[in-house]
Amino acid sequence: MTDQIPQRRRLVTAIPGPRSRAMMARKSAAVPVGVATTMPVFADRAGGGIVVDVDGNHLIDLGSGIAVTTVGNSAERVVDAVKAQVDRFTHTCFMVTPYEGYVAVAEALNALTPGDHVKRTALFNSGAEAVENAVKIARAYTKRAGVVAFDHAYHGRTNLTMALTAKEMPYKHGFGPFAPAVHRAPLSYPFRDGDVLTGRSAAARAIAHIEAHVSPDQLAAMVIEPIQGEGGFIESALGFLPALLEWCEAHGVVFIADEVQTGFARTGAMFACEHEGLVPSLIVTAKGIAGGLPLAAVTGEAAIMDAAHSGGLGGTYGGNPLACAAALAAIETIRADDLIGRAQEIERLMKERLRQLQRLDSRIGDVRGRGAMIAVELVRPGSVDPDSASAVSIAAEARSRGVIVLTCGTDGNVLRFLPPLTMGDELLHDALDVLAEAFAVTRRG
Structure with missing residues (x-):
């Protein structure tokens, strides 16, 4: 310690x-x-x-x-919580014999994430796995296939998340072909845009680009990092993200905030979406969620989250009891230690x-x-x-x-x-x- x-x-x-x-x-x-x-x-x-x-x-x-x-x-609380859980059991698979820790983490995320609407949470192992499941959920809800991602984006190393990721080396080179129906749009990048584009005008550019390449009624989701991680810690101009969210809501497109790197107090708010008052349809978390143990989550509107059929979501290790104990302790540490x-x-x-x-x-x-x-x-x-x-x-x-x-x-x-x-x-x-x-x-x- x-x-x-x-x-x-x-x-x-x-x-x-x-x-x-x-x-x-x-x-x-x-x-x-x-x-x-x-x-x-x-x-x-x-x-x-x-x-x-x-x-x-x-x-x-x-x-x-x-x-x-x-x-x-x-961290002391995390270590103590994991030790206590190890003494009880290390695994049963939540889909076989469920346990309280998983439910407690879901309850915590439903309460902590932006918005006071009714929510549901599903737990996974990694950020990439959670992003992929968020897209699955959006497709099940909208009955559409298309997904929009952005320049400089990084969303993971699975086939679908490589398609969403923009950077060729080292993440994509030689690993294709990638999942189809992914459309890329230009990002707001204030350092390179200079004074030419406000957040709203950068959003208008992105929306015009999207609409020129795919009909909105073919899009299931838009996936974006509120502050890009691997792409260069790019913080879009104020107004860019709210304008995109408004467009998604107007066209029935699920707005997925990838907060894998930005979540859990990292940016000076519990979630980076809070800096502009965003309430995403779905929010994806991982990394800082569990003090070093592998855990990830998709949290969002109950109607969207419940669109996947019974048995359509899950995984052998998703919401492992040790990771859940660590997550609850990490969340308590963030709160107690400000x-x-x-x-x-x-x-x-x-x-x-x-x-x-x-x-x-x-x-x-x-x-x-x-x-x-x-x-x-x-x-x-x-x-x-x-x-x-x-x-x-x-x-x-x-x-x-x-x-x-x-x-x-x-x-x-x-x-x-x-x-x-x-x-x-x-x-x-x-x-x-x-x-x-x-x-x-x-x-x-």
Whole structure:
């Protein structure tokens, strides 16, 4: 747990150390090349905002396992809840012998997600699985097939969610053909749109594009991330999402909000939809839902959720009892420790530091994001041309100094920061100091 691991960065070997190098050799011999890793080290323990590798290096975690350990790694309530559940039972399959934990998580999500209408929730294992089931549910409800997704979108690695995903490498290359009836629309991207498009005008452009390629009465659903994740932490201009929702409601199209990465206090609200008062037809969650255990959900209007026939939804491990116990504990931790407020504090601290850095380094074209979901987009100075080489070198330099940094963006030119909401200011400042050093070193280089 957090109090068992000192919350400070400490390097005792070069990164990677000898034990990690030996384990990486074992990985190469046992695991296919397609399963890549960001860090060249192997984890041994983790707590709070620190990951300890097998060589004893204490690394600051600005990735949270890609927005999963929102409540911190090994959060006390989560650990205690999972231990208690392990003592009772680990699995029965909810579709065979149901149990209260699944129902309790569904009740919690029905209450927490936007809107006061009657809702239902189904549980799954991963974000991609939940997105795919949301589309199934929308098709069952509307009796239509078409689905709209957006430029720069990322929705998963299954066949259907690869079709919804925009980025070719590494997610789609060589894996087709993909599921049909998927239509792509242009996104609102304020950094690249400049002052040309407001949110409403960007929505009008997207709607015109959709209507030019498919009749609305052929569309089951529109799937969109309120703030894009892998696509570059793109936050659309105000008014874009509400205009799309209005169009969907006018044409009987199910509006699916993919909050896999943005949900559970990550953006300074319980769900990113809340920033513009959106009430989606269906909302998809995963990642931060269960403190590190695999769990995902589709929550939405009861009439839509009940459209699938009996037995049409489910899966052997969906809503596993250990994951359900962890989810209830993670939700309680967010509430009891005011992690929504903490996410807002992290946003203020990070944006202030990163904008100071932006004034010193012309490669930083944009600082953006909400809560503890912050990014910098790197460009060639004096332009908006993507600078992926700088993103790669800066991230590598930070990692060598003991800070876990992730990249993203369709062009791979965005540094993304996803610290646990439990990370203290001192540790966060240290991580940002290291990041500033990485910028300086690569700028001189």
